[in-house]
Amino acid sequence: MTRKSKQPGGHNPLTYAERKRLKSSGYGTQSTRLSTESQLPFGHCALGLSPIEGDAVATNSGHIYSREAIVQYLLTKNGELKRQRAEYERQRVEVENRRHVWEEKNRKETEQKFVTKDQGAMSSALVVREDAAAASGGGVARGSSTSSTAKTASGNTKGKEIGQQNTLQHVSYWLTTSQPIHQKGTSGNDGDFHYAAEIEALPTPPPDRPTSPMSGEPLKLKQLIPLHLVHEESDEKKSGMSSSNINTGKVLCAVSHKTITTQPTIAIKTTGQVMLKSVYDELAKPTMTCPVTGKKFKEKDVLELIKGKSGFAASGNVVAKKYNPTLT
Structure with a gap:
């Protein structure tokens, strides 16, 4: 028997097979690999986790929401804070x-x-x-x-x-x-x-304003930034099987009409146009003019949106962990 096994803490109290059996009961740190279906695609509401139906808005943190969902959230939170x-x-x-x-x-x-x-x-x-x-x-x-x-x-x-x-x-x-x-x-x-x-x-005094559901910063209704999202036609609309006016296809760049998936994306606050960061650096930033509307904007009007994620490891944090107590 080696000397290491005689040291306090030199061996695990449970074997690998025992830890595997206790995994379902919540023993120890639980980790799982997030696949593509667990990630939020670009253009989906960060609150409803579904394609945006209607007007899209963004907050200063770069998260995209459906206007209907975020307004209902603010109304509910304001009532709770009032009570x-x-x-x-x-x-x-x-x-x-x-x-x-x-x-x-x-x-x-x-x-x-x-x-x-x-x-x-x-x-x-x-x-x-x-x-x-x-x-x-x-x-x-x-x-x-x-x-x-x-x-x-x-x-x-x-x-x-x-x-x-x-x-x-x-x-x-x-x-x-x-x-x-x-x-x-x-x-x-x-x-x-x-x-x-x-x-x-006494309990902590409630904040004066509701917080953003994703960033946790104070949020006002007038701080919401309207966005003009350009969608590609879905397969149902192309085949004529869907008669709905709501387009659930992927979001396209307003200038190059390339599909936006996991690329860095920029939105101009004054015009609401959404474009790829590479297109912005090449066409909009040198002249500080929106390529779609032709309006001038300032550096403070540029908002970097939260990019979408995929199941690839390079797209971001794809491992979720939950820390539970152990015997060590």
Whole structure:
């Protein structure tokens, strides 16, 4: 037996046959080779994953969408964000209300402590005066001192009862009346309200605008760029078997009329024309003029579209991986 097999981590806990048997149960990293049918061809909607029926639009990230699909997506997301913002504001207002209640409670407790302390000082001074009057005044003073003594005794009795209740609460903690009361937003020890912690505990505020379904960047309806896609006639239309006005053939370059598959492609924002990058570099870029419409454009009006992919390894990332936990 080799020395490597004796090292910790020097061998796999499972054999190859065992890993193959556990593959269907999701053990370990799962990887698969993406074939051509798993790739999105150029000219298909990145949201609906189907040929575009109707107007085509693009975002600043270069992804192509069907106008109907992306508008419906934005409407749905705007409704969801509106509900999330309302829920977030409700929770924030609830925290603010608890803060106001806690501040008002503390203010009243402070006032009550001050009043109690002030009344205690006044009652002590009154007892001293009554005792002095009783010592010098005779029977009437003796009667008043008796009443003051009765008041003091009753106060001591109430103090003993409160002390017994506190002792019972600490000792007999299993009783229902002795259970601590937990209030949301306060600590269990001193009852302090931690405003910063309450705000941090709130969920993340929803964004102001919905994000793009592919790039994740904020997206507005007015940021959509209309495209004029030129399609080749499909086999059904050529044979006359299809009477639909929707052309599902491949997209052609607006200048050279070559089929666009996996080549780099350029779109001009101001005119919406789609052409191959090689054609753009040769015909449009030297004069900064659209070869189809003859309109001038600037460098910022040039948008590089996301090119289509195929099953060939050179076309892009054709291997998908899913990472799952293992024993190592």
